[in-house]
Amino acid sequence: MKPFTDLDPLLHSQLRLAIMSLLVSVKEADFSYLQEATNSTNGNLSVQISKLKEAEYIDVKKTFEKNYPKTTCKITKKGLKAFEKYVSDIKQYLTPKK
């Protein structure tokens, strides 16, 4: 199989893609929800969320609830566009060329 050199490297990663796929379908999600849904470790999820945030693909809001920090993530317009492009790029790879 050919390597995917021209696919968005930020999205072409198992966990980051999973996070983005979840956030595409919901309005906003808590860190604990993302962790449970992706079955990932705390540290790894934090790192990947930071990368997506740096790329401005997601918005991260940190608040406090009952003295515990609460992190809420939401996809941005830029993130949604990148996700849509990634899906259409992948489709081209999967469609056999005539």
Add this chain to the structure above:
Amino acid sequence: MEEKNITQQESLAIIQQMIDKTKQKLNDNSKFFFLWGFAVFICAITQYVMLKMLLLNTQKVWIAMPIIAIIHIILAIKERKGNIVQTHNDAALQALWTALGIGFIILAYLSFTISFNIFPFYILLYGIGTFVTGKIIQFKPLTFGGIVCFLLSIIITYINGAEQLLILAASVLVSYIIPGILLKLEFSKQQKQA
């Protein structure tokens, strides 16, 4: 889930898997239907009985409504804090019921300023709320209850006197209470399967 190289098929599988996780997440909204359903049902029946007993100031039973509204707000805030995810459906439902809530308050206010029979309009709003909610969460008993309310909002105008209260009670029974019970059962079933 770890970091590793993925193929295009794996990519699609991840997207599909994650989107599926957010689908079919039925929220247990039944408590709000019970709260309002039983409150309106009990008030309507109580006022009907009072009228039949020829008691005065029967409309005072509706003083309970602002109290129910406060209980609703407390329950909603509590629930919102416990939620770890808000779907687009949740946001749409919240907007719908907020708008309807404002509609109920405005109608109540208008019934004081320009005297008119408020019941057909309330039943109509119950119908709009449950019909749309039923369509959004794909739960037929709510949609069906909404349709019955549309009909009852017309039927009530052909009925005179205290019997209108029975129509009002029937409207919340079919649109809030019965679908609320069925929603609760469906939610429990889904929880067991998960």
